[in-house]
Amino acid sequence: MSGLFVTIDGPAGVGKTTTVRLLAQCLADRGYRVYATAEPSGGLLGETARHHTETYRGHSLACLVAADRYHHLATEIRPHLHAGHIVICDRYVASSYVLQRMDGVPRTFVEAINSAADRPDLAIVLRAPSAIVAARVAARGAHNRFHAGQTTSEHEIALYEEAVQRLAARRYPILAIDTGDAPPGDIADHLVTRIADLKDHTSRNVATA
Numbered sequence: 495m496s497g498l499f500v501t502i503d504g505p506a507g508v509g510k511t512t513t514v515r516l517l518a519q520c521l522a523d524r525g526y527r528v529y530a531t532a533e534p535s536g537g538l539l540g541e542t543a544r545h546h547t548e549t550y551r552g553h554s555l556a557c558l559v560a561a562d563r564y565h566h567l568a569t570e571i572r573p574h575l576h577a578g579h580i581v582i583c584d585r586y587v588a589s590s591y592v593l594q595r596m597d598g599v600p601r602t603f604v605e606a607i608n609s610a611a612d613r614p615d616l617a618i619v620l621r622a623p624s625a626i627v628a629a630r631v632a633a634r635g636a637h638n639r640f641h642a643g644q645t646t647s648e649h650e651i652a653l654y655e656e657a658v659q660r661l662a663a664r665r666y667p668i669l670a671i672d673t674g675d676a677p678p679g680d681i682a683d684h685l686v687t688r689i690a691d692l693k694d695h696t697s698r699n700v701a702t703a
């Protein structure tokens with residue numbers, strides 16, 4: 495595939511959606527073809543997973559999210575990669591390693607149902623202290639039952655640290671970034687150079703293969 499698959503995960507309120515939007519704009523301004531997307535996807539399974547977390551919990555939500563991921567890969571992500579786009583996905587497998595564990599699903603089950611998902615070219619994990627992310631979620635308002643205050647953020651952050659180790663062992667190219675209270679523009683600037691370099695390097699290798 496001639497494109498580049500970049501994923502962005504991290505605790506609620508860390509700035510994933512904001513970063514994806516800015517990154518997509520900066521890369522497009524530099525002339526790259528970019529496809530920004532998110533999980534759960536905008537399809538039927540994804541919309542159900544996103545808006546019905548009160549109904550679907552534990553193993554059923556884990557399977558729903560994984561089914562949406564495989565459909566999203568087949569119908570949106572891979573076709574855009576084949577067409578040469580930089581695909582930037584807001585949440586991917588790392589989110590399942592964390593959210594499904596918070597929902598009481600055993601790690602082995604979560605890892606098994608996600609084991610056939612494509613490995614990204616770059617898996618970014620944004621980090622920030624729990625007080626900062628919890629305050630942002632409180633200011634913005636909770637969207638779902640996973641957004642529930644500083645204790646939840648602390649648990650989520652600890653699970654992300656574990657997810658980084660587990661995914662690195664599965665040869666995910668992880669880039670974990672401490673964002674602290676840096677402005678969103680600074681975070682995007684830092685990432686844009688890294689992604690552009692990776693894309694140019696990949697394109698050169700494809701051209702000479």
Ligand SMILES: Nc1ncnc2c1ncn2[C@@H]1O[C@H](COP(=O)(O)OP(=O)(O)OP(=O)(O)O)[C@@H](O)[C@H]1O
Nearest residue numbers: 505506507508509510511512513630634676677678
């Ligand atoms: N670096 C930042 N500095 C200050 N505020 C930020 C920063 N990044 C995001 N915000 C603000 O924090 C809130 C959450 O941001 P955003 O929706 O991008 O986070 P998220 O990680 O996608 O959250 P969620 O997982 O809950 O959807 C928004 O109100 C956003 O404007």
Ligand SMILES: Cc1cn([C@H]2C[C@H](O)[C@@H](COP(=O)(O)O)O2)c(=O)[nH]c1=O
Nearest residue numbers: 533534544547559585589590593637638
């Ligand atoms: C990718 C992914 C998502 N979910 C669920 C949890 C929430 O209901 C939404 C994400 O909403 P947010 O606004 O991005 O916080 O999807 C999940 O349980 N597992 C996943 O891997």
